Amino acid sequence: MHPSHPSASDADAALLDLLTGPTPPTCKTFLPRRDAALDPLLIAAAAASGPHVTRNHYTHDFFPGVMLPQAEGSWDWTKFSGQDASTNSKPKRMAYVSRQAPRSKRLGLNIPDDGKENTAPLSPSENLPSPSKTRPTDSDSEGKSRSRTTTVVPESIKVNPGPLEVKCMARTRIPTPHGPIFLHLYHNSKDNKEHMAIVVDPAQFDGPPNPDSPPHIRSKSLDAVWSENETEMDRITRGAYVGRLSPTSKQASKPSEAHAHSTGMSDQIPSPLIRIHSECFTGETVGSMRCDCGEQLDEAIRLISQPITVPPQTPLEQPKTIPGRGAIVYMRQEGRGIGLLSKIRAYNLQDLGHDTVTANLMLGHQADERGYEIAVAILRDLGLGSKDELGEGVRVLTNNPDKVQALENEGLRVVERVPMIPRSWKTRNPHLAVSDPVAQADQKGEKVVGATLIGGNAVYGEDLDKYLRTKVLRMGHMLPLWLEDPEQ
Numbered sequence: 001m002h003p004s005h006p007s008a009s010d011a012d013a014a015l016l017d018l019l020t021g022p023t024p025p026t027c028k029t030f031l032p033r034r035d036a037a038l039d040p041l042l043i044a045a046a047a048a049s050g051p052h053v054t055r056n057h058y059t060h061d062f063f064p065g066v067m068l069p070q071a072e073g074s075w076d077w078t079k080f081s082g083q084d085a086s087t088n089s090k091p092k093r094m095a096y097v098s099r100q101a102p103r104s105k106r107l108g109l110n111i112p113d114d115g116k117e118n119t120a121p122l123s124p125s126e127n128l129p130s131p132s133k134t135r136p137t138d139s140d141s142e143g144k145s146r147s148r149t150t151t152v153v154p155e156s157i158k159v160n161p162g163p164l165e166v167k168c169m170a171r172t173r174i175p176t177p178h179g180p181i182f183l184h185l186y187h188n189s190k191d192n193k194e195h196m197a198i199v200v201d202p203a204q205f206d207g208p209p210n211p212d213s214p215p216h217i218r219s220k221s222l223d224a225v226w227s228e229n230e231t232e233m234d235r236i237t238r239g240a241y242v243g244r245l246s247p248t249s250k251q252a253s254k255p256s257e258a259h260a261h262s263t264g265m266s267d268q269i270p271s272p273l274i275r276i277h278s279e280c281f282t283g284e285t286v287g288s289m290r291c292d293c294g295e296q297l298d299e300a301i302r303l304i305s306q307p308i309t310v311p312p313q314t315p316l317e318q319p320k321t322i323p324g325r326g327a328i329v330y331m332r333q334e335g336r337g338i339g340l341l342s343k344i345r346a347y348n349l350q351d352l353g354h355d356t357v358t359a360n361l362m363l364g365h366q367a368d369e370r371g372y373e374i375a376v377a378i379l380r381d382l383g384l385g386s387k388d389e390l391g392e393g394v395r396v397l398t399n400n401p402d403k404v405q406a407l408e409n410e411g412l413r414v415v416e417r418v419p420m421i422p423r424s425w426k427t428r429n430p431h432l433a434v435s436d437p438v439a440q441a442d443q444k445g446e447k448v449v450g451a452t453l454i455g456g457n458a459v460y461g462e463d464l465d466k467y468l469r470t471k472v473l474r475m476g477h478m479l480p481l482w483l484e485d486p487e488q
């Protein structure tokens with residue numbers, strides 16, 4: 001008898017089976033699912049970013065904060081109803097963050113084992129978020145107390161509390177209107193910026209130093225052999241070569257020869273001229289006439305490149321001329337360390353009538369937030385300004401007495417401060433212009449090749465004058481403030 005039709009006969013049951021099909025199997029007959037349950041992380045990632053996003057991307061936080069309502073791309077604009085996404089009152093969804101240490105840390109890179117040279121580029125050991133300082137009250141220079149809370153994110157974020165190390169990652173020759181320079185790119189273990197050294201030392205093109213010439217200005221970390229697997233071509237490609245490269249160059253530098261110390265002429269030649277220059281996108285790239293940074297960089301390369309006259313040692317000898325030598329350490333400390341964003345805001349405050357120092361303070365910054373530890377370490381790597389007997393003392397191109405003090409505090413041997421008179425002041429002052437070929441050319445309206453990076457000649461205007469006067473009057477820069485009236 002058919003179980004579902006207890007009252008029907010067997011013939012009826014057979015007919016019914018024929019018409020309705022066999023009884024479907026019960027759930028018990030199904031095999032259990034073998035595939036993984038749907039992964040909520042994967043679904044969330046795909047929903048946020050599209051099907052190309054895998055669980056790996058998501059776990060490792062390729063899109064930090066993408067799930068937060070205010071994050072770019074996280075708002076569904078199809079639901080836009082005139083309300084600002086950032087004011088969405090819905091509870092925030094969770095943002096997942098990788099708990100896995102960076103690869104370099106997991107593999108133990110940057111940790112020298114059995115004394116072997118580390119081949120990996122220096123990188124900050126941890127990618128910590130920038131610390132933020134909160135100042136509940138701040139007063140500007142005019143003594144007005146403000147109660148608003150200002151959050152300050154320092155531009156140069158210190159990410160590694162360990163000892164400072166600098167490493168020159170690459171060096172190359174750059175021709176400039178003032179002559180060739182060697183551009184060195186540095187990594188360091190303190191911040192994540194690529195600071196640079198512009199080395200002027202064209203004598204290096206003639207090959208290894210001879211006993212009669214001053215020592216070449218070369219990076220010790222660049223000339224070091226980084227690993228036994230490094231080929232000559234690897235080393236040449238990163239700039240560890242002596243002389244000038246040509247299509248037939250095959251020989252990388254030998255650390256012992258490249259850093260040979262000569263004693264012959266060292267006593268008679270002046271110490272190398274150096275400058276620590278702070279990045280200024282507006283002044284150097286856009287040609288801003290709000291500051292003198294562009295012309296200072298250009299002027300520093302020009303001054304360091306001037307040939308040096310070496311006095312004769314005996315009455316029978318003639319004075320000798322050798323190529324100029326020195327270096328500019330180009331620090332990525334935009335806006336005296338406050339960063340470009342804050343500097344742009346500071347400019348607007350300046351247009352509202354405040355000077356550069358007050359504008360910084362109003363934004364919750366200090367007047368100057370720069371540090372010089374990395375710059376001095378770079379100079380030391382170049383063999384300049386260290387206090388040991390092989391290092392050369394330096395002459396520093398600056399008007400800023402605080403900078404000289406800070407450099408000395410970091411252990412730099414400064415033998416002289418060399419002032420930098422703004423070109424526009426020289427051009428307009430007949431007494432100063434008399435001894436300066438660039439100023440003379442400017443006065444005659446002649447174009448001086450390479451006189452400035454952008455404008456070609458000295459530039460001036462109300463903004464620049466205000467900026468220069470503030471440096472002298474409020475920051476103690478050592479310049480004679482002769483220009484009371486520009487028309488005089």
Ligand SMILES: Nc1nc2c(ncn2[C@@H]2O[C@H](COP(=O)(O)OP(=O)(O)OP(=O)(O)O)[C@@H](O)[C@H]2O)c(=O)[nH]1
Pocket residue numbers: 276277278279280281290291292293296333334335336337338343346347356360397398399400403420471477
């Ligand atoms: N915060 C701020 N920074 C500025 C302003 N104008 C230029 N800078 C920055 O100032 C730095 C250069 O500093 P300066 O004070 O001009 O000169 P210095 O380096 O202290 O001294 P010198 O060695 O004599 O040039 C660069 O990083 C510029 O970006 C400004 O109005 N506000």
